[in-house]
Amino acid sequence: METIYTIPLNEVFDADDGGCPFCSLDAKLEANTLEYVLGAAMMEPDVRQSLNKSGFCAGHLEKLFGMKNKLALSLILETRSLSLIENIELLAEKDCFICKRIRTERSRYMSNALHMWEKTPAFRVKFENNRSMCTAHASDLLKTAKVKLRKKDYITFKATIATAFAERLKNQAQNSRTFADSFDYRNSGEKINGNFMKKAGDLI
Ligand SMILES: [Zn+2]
Ligand SMILES: [Zn+2]
Incomplete structure (x- = not known):
């Protein structure tokens, strides 16, 4: 070295x-x-x-x-x-x-x-x-x-890298999920349906 x-x-x-x-x-x-x-x-x-x-x-x-x-x-x-x-x-x-x-x-x-x-x-x-x-x-x-x-050391090393990234990856996954959820019709659905119902009601 x-x-x-x-x-x-x-x-x-x-x-x-x-x-x-x-x-x-x-x-x-x-x-x-x-x-x-x-x-x-x-x-x-x-x-x-x-x-x-x-x-x-x-x-x-x-x-x-x-x-x-x-x-x-x-x-x-x-x-x-x-x-x-x-x-x-x-x-x-x-x-x-x-x-x-x-x-x-x-x-x-x-x-x-x-x-x-x-x-x-x-x-x-x-x-x-x-x-x-x-x-x-x-x-x-x-x-x-x-x-x-060596294979044994590589496994330990890989685990060290996994630990170093665990928290950051978990946060990133969570943030991505929260954002993706905001597109889900079941979350915004109430609003959409509400508007839709209103419109439908207007038509009647
Ligand atoms: Zn260059
Ligand atoms: Zn770097």
Whole structure:
């Protein structure tokens, strides 16, 4: 297990700010990667090459335009454009450099979080107490857990996730039911029937 992952994972689980810990990590990864693209990456020819190949998604391009180092951005976009002029097939390989990097790092965080859940009792407690993980990240974690954990541990892990979501899912189901019930003729029926009877009475 690498400490470069342990510290940030402990930090986001300690934060207790009501948000999903993995969403906080994603936000940090995104901010770091945006800085990296317009900073250190400029000095690395192989990174420049992969920037030329992968391009950016619309959302990340917009974020890059909102940053300070516009010179770096113009140089990146110039060489990206020239690469496409040379070989338009590169468009078929388009896969946002920033999204890709976040995905790779996130999957490392997921594996490390599972490892810590298995091996570090203090982290396991934090994990079990967390009630704010989002469904997208819980989905990623479950997929990773199914591959990485032994069957017995996976069953325990699955139960932990189920507990973390139980209350929220119950509330959501209840709210949805209440709303759906408001469409039910048996509830609004009295009103509808009442109006109907009135009309019918008028006709007589
Ligand atoms: Zn999340
Ligand atoms: Zn992107």
